[in-house]
Amino acid sequence: MSRTPHHPTREQIELPMVLDCLSDPIRLAIVYQLAQQERVSSELRCSDFSALSGKSNLAYHFAKLRDCGLMQTRVAGTNRFMRLRREDLEARFPGLLDAVLSSAAKDADRLPLLPECELVEVDRK
Amino acid sequence: MSRTPHHPTREQIELPMVLDCLSDPIRLAIVYQLAQQERVSSELRCSDFSALSGKSNLAYHFAKLRDCGLMQTRVAGTNRFMRLRREDLEARFPGLLDAVLSSAAKDADRLPLLPECELVEVDRK
DNA sequence: TCGATAGTTCAATAAACATTGAACATAGGA
DNA sequence: TCCTATGTTCAATGTTTATTGAACTATCGA
Numbered sequence: 284m285s286r287t288p289h290h291p292t293r294e295q296i297e298l299p300m301v302l303d304c305l306s307d308p309i310r311l312a313i314v315y316q317l318a319q320q321e322r323v324s325s326e327l328r329c330s331d332f333s334a335l336s337g338k339s340n341l342a343y344h345f346a347k348l349r350d351c352g353l354m355q356t357r358v359a360g361t362n363r364f365m366r367l368r369r370e371d372l373e374a375r376f377p378g379l380l381d382a383v384l385s386s387a388a389k390d391a392d393r394l395p396l397l398p399e400c401e402l403v404e405v406d407r408k
Numbered sequence: 409m410s411r412t413p414h415h416p417t418r419e420q421i422e423l424p425m426v427l428d429c430l431s432d433p434i435r436l437a438i439v440y441q442l443a444q445q446e447r448v449s450s451e452l453r454c455s456d457f458s459a460l461s462g463k464s465n466l467a468y469h470f471a472k473l474r475d476c477g478l479m480q481t482r483v484a485g486t487n488r489f490m491r492l493r494r495e496d497l498e499a500r501f502p503g504l505l506d507a508v509l510s511s512a513a514k515d516a517d518r519l520p521l522l523p524e525c526e527l528v529e530v531d532r533k
Numbered sequence: 534t535c536g537a538t539a540g541t542t543c544a545a546t547a548a549a550c551a552t553t554g555a556a557c558a559t560a561g562g563a
Numbered sequence: 564t565c566c567t568a569t570g571t572t573c574a575a576t577g578t579t580t581a582t583t584g585a586a587c588t589a590t591c592g593a
Contacts, residue, residue, distance in 0.1 A: 288571095298511050298519065299431050306428035307551085329570060340552055342571055361560045361569045376511035378503065386423050386501035394423065413541095432581085454540065465582055467541055486539045486590045 288349055288356050293371040296352035301376070304351045305383055309335050310344050312396035314353060317367045318384050326357070326364040334399040413474055413481050418496040421477035426501070429476045430508055434460050435469050437521035439478060442492045443509050451482070451489040459524040 304310050312335050320327055332341055345365065348354045352371060357364045372380045391397040429435050437460050445452055457466055470490065473479045477496060482489045497505045516522040 298508075298515055299433055299436065302427050302436075302508070303431035306424050306431055308424055309551090311424065311427075330568090336551095337553075338570065339554075339572080343551075346571090363570065376507070376514070378507040379511050382501070382503040382507035383423075383427070386504050389501070390423055434581090455538095461581095462583075463540065464542080464584075468581075471541090488540065 287358055288346075290349055290355055291352045293352070293374060296371060296375045298376060300351035301353060301372070301379070304347055304353055307344070307347075308394060308396055309340075310348055310353075311383075311387055311394065312399070313341075313344060313348060314367065315384065315387050315391075315397055317354065317365065318380075321367065321369075325366045327366075328362050328364060335396055412483055413471075415474055415480055416477045418477070418493075418499060421496060421500045423501060425476035426478060426497070426504070429472055429478055432469070432472075433519060433521055434465075435473055436508075436512060436519065437524070438466075438469060438473060439492065440509065440512050440522055442479065442490065443505075446492065446494075450491045452491075453487050453489060460521055 305314065313332055316332065317327060329338075329341060329345065335341065336344070345354075345356065345363075348365075349356055352368055352375075354365050355368050357366075367380075369380065387394060387397060430439065438457055441457065442452060454463075454466060454470065460466065461469070470479075470481065470488075473490075474481055477493055477500075479490050480493050482491075492505075494505065512519060512522060
């Protein structure tokens with residue numbers, strides 16, 4: 284029924300939940316890929332992550348990433364567009380997201396799923 | 409038999425394990441307390457954390473913190489002295505530990521166990 | 534040598550977690 | 564209107580996790 288899934292407010296974002304979310308390799312890869320893509324487009328669709336796992340498993344991880352405040356989902360027709368909640372994260376925990384992302388980038392070849400995170404060509408309206 | 413418990417080398421420290429370790433409120437409080445204490449003394453004994461949980465549960469969390477490379481245990485007689493592996497963490501993931509610690513400090517009143525982390529008077533030889 | 538102190542290890546338990554496939558809902562295009 | 568594409572939800576499964584208390588080990592000091 285809910286047009287838009289639930290998201291916590293900025294103030295509701297909690298540090299342990301954020302760290303726990305980022306500690307899962309699939310979720311870290313999702314966040315990493317969203318961050319990679321940010322220069323090109325701030326949003327990606329669920330199907331852009333299909334290299335990482337199956338549909339229903341991804342839906343599970345997307346829900347966790349939303350619940351902890353790391354990303355936001357916008358419903359548009361039959362698609363869901365996801366983007367990082369960069370400003371909210373930065374306001375709550377300054378420097379944290381960038382520190383995690385640069386750590387992940389540094390270890391990209393040692394983290395199982397990051398190499399799959401190639402830039403996706405984005406040409407949607 | 410092992411005089412000194414096992415610790416990973418600097419290169420063996422893995423990002424997901426570190427983040428997972430820090431996502432637990434008790435372990436985050438242990439790391440936070442170790443960091444607080446650093447100006448005074450770089451080491452604390454297990455019993456200095458007794459406000460956080462029971463002995464055997466603490467031993468469990470200490471083992472996880474050692475296994476992921478966040479801290480080091482030095483055995484001295486009947487005591488174990490723990491300290492943060494700051495330099496190793498900084499070398500592997502620059503800025504990460506400080507970002508987490510300052511995030512925790514910012515939220516200290518919202519994180520259940522951090523207020524218990526008062527400075528402990530250290531006067532041991 | 535005895536007793537107290539400091540921690541670890543073990544077994545048991547309950548809760549949370551990740552993963553899978555099947556069923557379902559919704560929107561868009563032929 | 565039907566078919567297809569996109570994602571979510573649900574139930575089932577097996578794994579990992581945190582927590583507890585009891586038993587154990589090792590060291591220090593009287």
